[in-house]
Amino acid sequence: MSDHAMLEVRDLYKYFPIRQSMLDILLRRPANNVKAVDGVSFDLERGEVLAIVGESGCGKTTIARTLIGLEEQTDGEILFHDELVGAHERRARAGLVPLEAGTVGSSEQKVFPRMSMKRLRQQAQMIFQDPYESLNPRATILEIVAEPLVVHGLARGRDERLERVKTALEEAGLRPAEDYFLRYPHELSGGQRQRVVIASAMVLQPELLIADEPVSMLDVSIRAEILNLLRDLRQRRGVSIVFITHDLSTVAYFADRIAVMYLGRMVETGPAREVLANPQHPYTKALISVIPVPNPRLRRERVILQGETPNPIDLPSGCRFHPRCPVAVEACKVTDPANVLVGENHHAACLLLNVAASPNIASGEAAST
Amino acid sequence: MNENWTLFKRNLSDFWKAFRRNRLGLAGAFLVITSILVATFAPLLTPHAPSDIIRDEGGHGLTFAPPSVHGPLGTDDAGHDVWSQLVYGARISLMVGFMAGFIAMFVGSLFGILAGYFGGRIDNLLMRITDILLVIPDLPLMLILVATIRQLDLKISPLTVLIAVIGLLYWTSTARLIRSQVLTIKERQFVARARAIGAGHGHIIRKHILPQIMPLIVANTVLILSTAILVESGLAFLGLGDPTQPSWGTMLNFAFDRSAITNGAWWFYLPPGFAIVWVTLGCVLLGNVLEEMLNPRLTAHHLEGDQNMIAVPAKGAE
Numbered sequence: 001m002s003d004h005a006m007l008e009v010r011d012l013y014k015y016f017p018i019r020q021s022m023l024d025i026l027l028r029r030p031a032n033n034v035k036a037v038d039g040v041s042f043d044l045e046r047g048e049v050l051a052i053v054g055e056s057g058c059g060k061t062t063i064a065r066t067l068i069g070l071e072e073q074t075d076g077e078i079l080f081h082d083e084l085v086g087a088h089e090r091r092a093r094a095g096l097v098p099l100e101a102g103t104v105g106s107s108e109q110k111v112f113p114r115m116s117m118k119r120l121r122q123q124a125q126m127i128f129q130d131p132y133e134s135l136n137p138r139a140t141i142l143e144i145v146a147e148p149l150v151v152h153g154l155a156r157g158r159d160e161r162l163e164r165v166k167t168a169l170e171e172a173g174l175r176p177a178e179d180y181f182l183r184y185p186h187e188l189s190g191g192q193r194q195r196v197v198i199a200s201a202m203v204l205q206p207e208l209l210i211a212d213e214p215v216s217m218l219d220v221s222i223r224a225e226i227l228n229l230l231r232d233l234r235q236r237r238g239v240s241i242v243f244i245t246h247d248l249s250t251v252a253y254f255a256d257r258i259a260v261m262y263l264g265r266m267v268e269t270g271p272a273r274e275v276l277a278n279p280q281h282p283y284t285k286a287l288i289s290v291i292p293v294p295n296p297r298l299r300r301e302r303v304i305l306q307g308e309t310p311n312p313i314d315l316p317s318g319c320r321f322h323p324r325c326p327v328a329v330e331a332c333k334v335t336d337p338a339n340v341l342v343g344e345n346h347h348a349a350c351l352l353l354n355v356a357a358s359p360n361i362a363s364g365e366a367a368s369t
Numbered sequence: 370m371n372e373n374w375t376l377f378k379r380n381l382s383d384f385w386k387a388f389r390r391n392r393l394g395l396a397g398a399f400l401v402i403t404s405i406l407v408a409t410f411a412p413l414l415t416p417h418a419p420s421d422i423i424r425d426e427g428g429h430g431l432t433f434a435p436p437s438v439h440g441p442l443g444t445d446d447a448g449h450d451v452w453s454q455l456v457y458g459a460r461i462s463l464m465v466g467f468m469a470g471f472i473a474m475f476v477g478s479l480f481g482i483l484a485g486y487f488g489g490r491i492d493n494l495l496m497r498i499t500d501i502l503l504v505i506p507d508l509p510l511m512l513i514l515v516a517t518i519r520q521l522d523l524k525i526s527p528l529t530v531l532i533a534v535i536g537l538l539y540w541t542s543t544a545r546l547i548r549s550q551v552l553t554i555k556e557r558q559f560v561a562r563a564r565a566i567g568a569g570h571g572h573i574i575r576k577h578i579l580p581q582i583m584p585l586i587v588a589n590t591v592l593i594l595s596t597a598i599l600v601e602s603g604l605a606f607l608g609l610g611d612p613t614q615p616s617w618g619t620m621l622n623f624a625f626d627r628s629a630i631t632n633g634a635w636w637f638y639l640p641p642g643f644a645i646v647w648v649t650l651g652c653v654l655l656g657n658v659l660e661e662m663l664n665p666r667l668t669a670h671h672l673e674g675d676q677n678m679i680a681v682p683a684k685g686a687e
Contacts, residue, residue: 044562068565069565070564070565115569121565121566122567125565125566126562126565128562130558133557133558133559134559134561136559136563137559137581138574139576139580140376143576146567147566148566148567150564150572151567151568151569151572152564152567181576182375182376182379199567202423204566273601363397
């Protein structure tokens, strides 16, 4: 456990219970859960960009919403600057668990202070996917960007507030900022709106930015601009970014590390270049093999995954990827693979990688398929 | 802040530009504004007080004098001037209607917002109260309430009782309407964003929910006003008004009680009826047009309006 990571997530679980009908209860059918996030751990250093990649429904947005406290995690800890955040706060305030401290890890019983949601949200901000929906249509740009200041009671003077809004807007590339103050979101283009969202996230000068597919709703021509802007902000302000996307090609652009998610689990994590150049997990291999390359003559072998993503209510046994995996062996149906170190800081969760380490399984079951 | 003032002026002029083009809305506004003006300047419009008794040269009271004999609208059974009763009655009718309407609007919006925003148990509780009020027949309930409160001898003016009873019974439809709007708004992403930046419930309701439903509230208030005025007239006609401060409904009650119809004194019962229609029609027209204009789902695109379009639509395309 690295003690100095800014953000540490340990065994995060988020299940959404499915409402049962009266009949289900009478028949004593077991309650079902959508296992959106099913045991995820990762660290984020200061100034680092972590990209969480995966297809839709794999739980990446749920991670983002849980980090910022829009959802309460079912289990697991989120540590921000060695302080516990997220969930339990409400329960703590209700007196069910102590407010000032909690424990992490059953073995160490280390005690961490708790951080209130309000303080967390001064230091961590979220950028939403859809810039057309995430701005209040009846508020002016000035009101929108100044809102975090108002909410947190910062920059109380009018001049100071205007000054900070102006700086934030200009840093986000909207200049002259005064021109935008009295405009409404519907008067701006998608790219401009996303810049407003970024300006409003940066006005508090947070240390952590959680960007939930910030460019997927934008025109391709504007994507690069917004990504450049995020990269600049990170270089200038040293802000860490959790960058959530389904698009591996944007990841290559500016992430330091990549975490590939499949059905609520991280199947491969590692340095961005390493993962892209030398993918270990069959799922990552398949994703990378279908990234479009701007060269029609280049013929590559593409791995097209068969079938659909399994139902996150009723996960497959063993490795959750085995029904679609092109290289699955019998053992995959039974054993849930653990993370294996496959390179420097590079982990992947696949049984076949275990095989390389212990050849006795390889001779036995890999041959039978 | 002067930014707010600039903004307010701009919004107002935008609104007026759109409103000006709507004939029904203008007609409704005209009906409502004239009645408000009449009520405000009542003493200037008639030389008589409503309680003055009009006498002929011989000093006898003129009863049931037709408009040809006295004034614009003749006299009633006791020799009072009908025109001045009508003009002063506008004050009572409008005041009761407006105050009851605003109370209904306030209670309805409050219930709707709280139920829609917080959901769960609060929603359940508030909506069950609403349901109960919704299924009880209004008129008998109001009759009983007004009569009972009056029996209690609480030294409250009868008009206050009327206002309170109407105001506290007519908010149910508003509450349901507002609740349904709030339910959709609170799921929108800008509310999630506000929560993510750390805003509390009060801030979100004030800055994000309320501005979205304000137009709905405004349009609905105007519609509720017409209902409130109608209901007040109905109750007053049934004799629950204040005889010392006659509203239009009270006038109709008097006319009915004192056989104006058998005497053929149409100038006594037609004008108050016509006045009620005038105001409620105005409110309904204005309210419908406002609703149409301000409803978030019917909001015009910013390119709408021929002058903003690149290609002007052919005539009759609508």
